[in-house]
Amino acid sequence: MIRAKEPSLPEIRAKVEAGERLTLEDGIFLYQPSVPLNEVGELANLVRERKNGNFAYYNINTHLNPTNVCVYRCIFCAFRSDLKDPKGYLMPDEQILERGREAVESGSTEMHIVGGLHHQMKYEWYRHVIALLHQAYPRLHLKAWTAVEINWFQHLTKKPVREILEDLMQAGLGSMPGGGAEIFHPEVRDQICEHKADARNWIDIHRTAHQLGLKTNATMLYGHIEKPYHRVDHLIRLRELQDETGGFQTFIPLAFHPANTGLDHIKKPSGVLDLRTMAVSRLMLDNFDHIKAYWIMLGIGTAQTALAYGADDLDGTVRHELIYHDAGAETPEVLTVEQIERLIREAGREPVERDTLYHRVVRDGDNWTSGELITTGA
Numbered sequence: 001m002i003r004a005k006e007p008s009l010p011e012i013r014a015k016v017e018a019g020e021r022l023t024l025e026d027g028i029f030l031y032q033p034s035v036p037l038n039e040v041g042e043l044a045n046l047v048r049e050r051k052n053g054n055f056a057y058y059n060i061n062t063h064l065n066p067t068n069v070c071v072y073r074c075i076f077c078a079f080r081s082d083l084k085d086p087k088g089y090l091m092p093d094e095q096i097l098e099r100g101r102e103a104v105e106s107g108s109t110e111m112h113i114v115g116g117l118h119h120q121m122k123y124e125w126y127r128h129v130i131a132l133l134h135q136a137y138p139r140l141h142l143k144a145w146t147a148v149e150i151n152w153f154q155h156l157t158k159k160p161v162r163e164i165l166e167d168l169m170q171a172g173l174g175s176m177p178g179g180g181a182e183i184f185h186p187e188v189r190d191q192i193c194e195h196k197a198d199a200r201n202w203i204d205i206h207r208t209a210h211q212l213g214l215k216t217n218a219t220m221l222y223g224h225i226e227k228p229y230h231r232v233d234h235l236i237r238l239r240e241l242q243d244e245t246g247g248f249q250t251f252i253p254l255a256f257h258p259a260n261t262g263l264d265h266i267k268k269p270s271g272v273l274d275l276r277t278m279a280v281s282r283l284m285l286d287n288f289d290h291i292k293a294y295w296i297m298l299g300i301g302t303a304q305t306a307l308a309y310g311a312d313d314l315d316g317t318v319r320h321e322l323i324y325h326d327a328g329a330e331t332p333e334v335l336t337v338e339q340i341e342r343l344i345r346e347a348g349r350e351p352v353e354r355d356t357l358y359h360r361v362v363r364d365g366d367n368w369t370s371g372e373l374i375t376t377g378a
């Protein structure tokens with residue numbers, strides 16, 4: 001049997017410089033500790049600057065987790081609650097509307113809405129959350145419900161995904177977040193979240209969303225029991241769907257936080273793994289315009305450094321983040337625009353406020369409008 005030749009850094013460098021696609025073997029090779037992190041970062045930075053120049057994007061956003069009660073028990077999740085646990089909550093309409101008001105008054109252009117799969121709530125309630133906010137605050141972009149939630153709605157309604165998404169769009173859904181992807185490979189997925197939507201479900205739901213014109217994001221939860229092979233396999237599955245639809249906006253590598261989870265014996269990923277994952281993601285996902293350094297999970301220092309390792313977006317100012325703070329994230333609960341812009345400038349980048357769909361936001365006092373679409377390079 002002829003074995004494939006082991007990749008080398010000079011060969012990978014030549015491919016990146018020529019704009020050629022990297023293989024599974026290349027991606028795994030770049031994860032080897034013997035491959036200098038700074039060199040992987042330099043290559044990722046080349047792609048990052050080719051696509052986004054010196055810009056680093058952020059938005060002004062607010063989170064809403066309408067319930068933490070969840071039928072599933074993903075082993076990495078510190079957010080969920082059992083139905084009868086005193087920690088469990090379900091927000092009444094008044095509280096949801098109050099959060100919307102706070103979002104608008106704080107200048108948010110987006111509300112990020114995800115939560116648990118409540119044992120007793122019907123699909124109509126999840127739709128109602130969207131309709132309620134959209135009717136009260138029509139300018140607020142609602143980025144809501146992960147593919148895992150959409151899969152749950154399918155279970156509840158027995159309707160096709162397309163019909164559910166069309167119905168949610170009619171209620172005011174603007175786009176979908178990328179959560180619930182975790183690690184696609186069944187060797188890992190079956191151990192950390194065996195019951196929820198599998199890789200095929202997750203990908204099919206995003207494909208349908210893209211076919212309907214709904215933009216979505218994609219994530220990967222790393223730093224738990226997975227190996228480099230599983231991460232690179234995950235990235236390639238996303239790249240294949242992006243080739244087909246072009247509907248992904250941003251990829252967000254999510255660093256695992258072990259506190260209060262069933263994996264609390266595992267150490268948090270190191271800064272080296274964070275930066276290497278950022279860089280490998282940028283290099284593998286040649287058809288994604290944006291790679292996000294989610295400061296809530298990475299910590300502010302690593303997120304800022306990641307702007308030189310492939311990332312071009314810091315997510316947003318973020319209000320009311322619960323999911324990773326429940327899992328021990330020590331980052332602040334909110335950053336002001338001044339703070340986020342200072343972080344970006346300190347990293348030598350030029351801050352650009354964007355809306356959810358990557359239009360430049362133009363502000364005049366308390367008013368804002370979405371300006372031109374941000375176009376990226378090759």
Ligand code: SF4
Pocket residue numbers: 070071072073074077078079080115116117148193196
């Ligand atoms: S990750 Fe989501 S689906 Fe899994 S237990 Fe937590 S809230 Fe439920």
